[in-house]
Amino acid sequence: MTGKLGKAHSVCSALFVLALAIAPAVQGAGHSNAAIASAHPLATAAGEEILGRGGNAFDAAIAVASVLAVVEPYSSGLGGGGFFLLHRARDGHQVMVDARETAPAGVKQEMYVGPDGKPIRGATTQGGTAAGIPGVPAALVHVAERYGTLPLAVTLASAIRHARDGFAVDERYARLAALRERSLQGLPGAARVFLEGGRAPRAGWLLRQSELAATIERLAKEGRNGFYAGPVARSLVESVNRAGGAWQLSDLAGYRAVERPALRFQYRGATVTTASLPSAGGIALAQSLNMLERFDLADSRAPETSHLLIEALRRAFHDRAQFLGDSDFVPVPVERLTSKAYAIKRGASINIAASSRSEALEHEPRAGGGNTTHFSVIDVAGNRVAATLTINLLFGSGIVAEGTGVLLNNEMDDFSVRFDVPNSFRLRGGTANAIAPGKRPLSSMTPTFVEDEKGVLVLGAPGGSRIVSQVLLAVLDYVRAPAVDLAALVGAPRFHHQWWPDVVEMEPGGFPGDWRTTLEVKGHHVEVAKRKWGNMQAVYKAKETGAVQAASDPRGAEGGWY
Ligand code: DON
Secondary structure: OOOOOOOOOOOOEOOEOOEEEEOOOOOEOOEOOEEEEOOOHHHHHHHHHHHHOOOOHHHHHHHHHHHHHHHOOOOOOOOOEEEEEEEOOOOOOEEEEEOOOEOOOOOOHHHOEOOOOOEOOOOOOOOHHHOOEOOHHHHHHHHHHHHOOOOHHHHOHHHHHHHHHOEEOOHHHHHHHHHOHHHHHOOHHHHHHHOEOOEOOOOOOEEOOHHHHHHHHHHHHHOOHHHHOHHHHHHHHHHHHHOOOOOOHHHHHOOOOEEEOOEEEEEOOEEEEEOOOOEOHHHHHHHHHHHHOOOOOOOOOOHHHHHHHHHHHHHHHHHHHHHOOOOOOOOOOHHHHOOHHHHHHHHOOOOOOOOOOHHHOOOOOOOOOEEEEEEEEEOOOOOEEEEEEEEEEOOOOOOEEOOOOEEOOOHHHHOOOOOOOOOOOOOOOOHHHOOOOOOOOOEOOOOEEEEOOOEEEEEOOOOOOHHHHHHHHHHHHHHHOOOOOHHHHHHOOOEEOOOOOOOEEEOOOOOOHHHHHHHHHOOOOEEEOOOOOOOOEEEEEEOOOOOEEEEEOHHHHOOOOO
């Protein structure tokens, strides 16, 4: 890239520049622009450096994801999973690289449910039974081999350097480590790496992860075998099993990142491309937008409009609980659920004047504080990546596999252990999302592209079940707006509903006084959340001018995470 780098948006604060819009010196003339938004300035810088060296958006995504694995260890990493939504400009090829964790072959129901039929406390969130087989390393290799132009030795170099030489942790790290200080203290492997002398560090402390640096280096040199075979794989299995898990080397050797068709649909003239199963997020987004399409929506924060969104979300999340699971294991009627005809039927009971009651919706599921990161990239050629990656809850399972620096996820909590037992995000689900060997747990992660006559928006967010309402609000705001102010879009106030519990959560601040009362008059139970949620990262390119914007959620800098 020959253009000079220009910072179009410095979101959050002057000290905390996460998102970069990279503009060439001369606009137009066959040149378009590039933009990256991520949750950490070092990750954005690594992606920018790769674009500067002539790498494409896919190369940049590998750099961004791998640096996030080092600098946001509480959010995502080699020990976790996620989804990479890709758009290749050359031929319009779009695909979702599914790097979701899998349940190990040795899982058994009795690891999670006691002889009394009650779920075993902590089995899906702590220790070896909580961790699924990681997918991120396989995805990095897959994306590099299929879509990248640079070797992993180049795209992973920044991550290796930040892990080996260390980086000064920021306020956010300090706050999140403090939140998990107690549990990290009980996990010697994690405490040694992530705490300073057994205590949560202050901002400015240099976090060095030399073992992680060596593991990433191995991945760069040996490809997937550097992680899924050999000494790293052996250590992962031993460490997990010592913590009560049941992993085998064959679980790692057999892990594959899978290419799945992205979910694509139209909403009021815009084409929305989003995550497919095993994410439930894209389906909920499609169902909600389809149900809302017949209404002429005003500002989505106007209480009358918010009511309609809540009713659509209620129905979409109810269907999630009933029908959705890993489609490699259970039949899921995705086409029917996401069709316009189904939306008309499903949304027919939406009453403009009054809320429905969740327990009164027509079918019941069959019996049977977290963290994540998102980043968005557009390059000069128009290639795009929207990636949402996670180890699930803050610092995942807390298991650091000995000698590898790899912090393992607790993604098993995204399965439904029993239909009446909600998970950490208060999500309920039926047998479709029950634990089974090799199966991928349902996710809410919703990396998304929106294209209309204005341009292209690339977005996503962390936040567990609340990812869906964040993305829904942003898509509606984007489609309605004649002109795009991306910083305003990602900073706008949020609310959420997920069928069960039958509660509308609203972010503190940001809503006019009559918002809550109008919804309550309609019959909604409204709760003000303790803090704001999400950390949306979005980039946008205008069709006509090629001008780009990048924006990071101000909530990220404020320490919000879920
Ligand atoms: O896949 C999911 O839906 C969850 N494991 C995501 C967790 C998450 O977003 C935590 N958030 N900050």
